[in-house]
Amino acid sequence: MNHSGTIRLETKRLVLRPFVIEDAPAMYRNWANDPQVTRFLTWTPHENVEETKRILSEWIAQYQNLDYYCWGIAFREDEGNVIGNISVVRQDPSVDSVIIGYCLGRRFWGQGLMPEAFSEVIRFFFEVEKAGRIQADHDTNNPNSGKVMEKCGLRQEGILRRGGRNCQGICDECIHGMVAEDYAARKVLLFECGEARNG
Numbered sequence: 476m477n478h479s480g481t482i483r484l485e486t487k488r489l490v491l492r493p494f495v496i497e498d499a500p501a502m503y504r505n506w507a508n509d510p511q512v513t514r515f516l517t518w519t520p521h522e523n524v525e526e527t528k529r530i531l532s533e534w535i536a537q538y539q540n541l542d543y544y545c546w547g548i549a550f551r552e553d554e555g556n557v558i559g560n561i562s563v564v565r566q567d568p569s570v571d572s573v574i575i576g577y578c579l580g581r582r583f584w585g586q587g588l589m590p591e592a593f594s595e596v597i598r599f600f601f602e603v604e605k606a607g608r609i610q611a612d613h614d615t616n617n618p619n620s621g622k623v624m625e626k627c628g629l630r631q632e633g634i635l636r637r638g639g640r641n642c643q644g645i646c647d648e649c650i651h652g653m654v655a656e657d658y659a660a661r662k663v664l665l666f667e668c669g670e671a672r673n674g
Contacts, residue, residue, distance in 0.1 A: 476571040477604045480541040486595045489588065490554050491546040491561065493538055494531055498547055498557045503527040505558050505580035512578055515617040515641050542566070548579070548592050558583050561592050571607035573600055577623075590626040597627055601658040608654045612639065614646040624651040628661045 484491040494502075506512045507521040507530075521527045537543040545562040549555070559579035566573045575596060579589050593611075600606040611629060613620035621631070629651035639648035653661075 476568065476606055478541040479603060481538055481544050481546055482599075484546065484595050484599055485551065486591050488551060489592055489595075490549050490551050491592060491595060492549070492554070494534055494545065494547045494557070494560075496528060496531055496535060497555075499524055499528040499531050501555070501557045502531065502547070502560075505556070505583075506560075506578055509581055511581050513642055515614045515620065515643065515646075516576075516578060517641050519642055542568075544573070546592075546596070548588070559589070559592070561589075561596055571605070572610060573606055573608075574610045574612065576611070589623050593623060593627045597653065597658065601655055606655065608652060610650065610652045612648050612650050614639065614641055614643065615649050616643070616646065621649055621651065627653075628657065629653045630657070 481493045483493075503521055503524040503526075507527050510520050513520050521530070534545050537545070543563075546560065547557040548559040548561060549557050559577065561575065561577040563573045564576040575593065577589055577593060597609055600609055609629070611620075611624045613624070615634060625631070630653065632650045632652050635648045635650065637645050637647065639646045
């Protein structure tokens with residue numbers, strides 16, 4: 476698998492870019508202090524913007540490593556106002572796989588933004604980094620996260636009973652995955668559907 480690091484990515488509405496320390500106030504305001512956002516995550520809401528700055532400093536220091544991937548999400552017309560985060564939370568170089576995690580500010584939910592961001596990250600890993608597998612997991616009590624994964628073409632592969640832990644405690648973890656062959660077939664299908672609509 477290639478390693479290009481956290482390079483800038485763009486979609487129709489969004490920019491995915493490396494964080495800078497100046498993002499701390501927006502990150503804290505838009506999602507890091509919200510218990511509804513962190514409810515099914517592995518970390519609790521930040522108590523103040525200083526905590527957000529400390530976390531961002533740790534992330535930013537890792538950008539020198541080309542196998543580190545952590546993007547801030549912002550609207551193209553307002554790049555300075557990060558509204559969420561998408562990153563590689565674990566990877567297994569022996570099988571060229573990455574596990575993706577994400578979160579988005581609550582007032583931006585329901586607009587199709589996370590499927591848009593995640594789809595671009597999927598494209599990047601399969602087409603640029605030559606990953607063999609992309610995985611994402613969610614608490615079974617958080618089905619909306621699973622809907623994001625399915626919109627992006629990931630398939631539900633199973634449920635690990637008591638297989639995860641988050642702010643709610645031990646949970647049943649639903650596994651979704653996509654392999655390179657799935658991505659290639661999906662890309663052909665989407666192209667053919669687009670050709671049929673335009674023809």
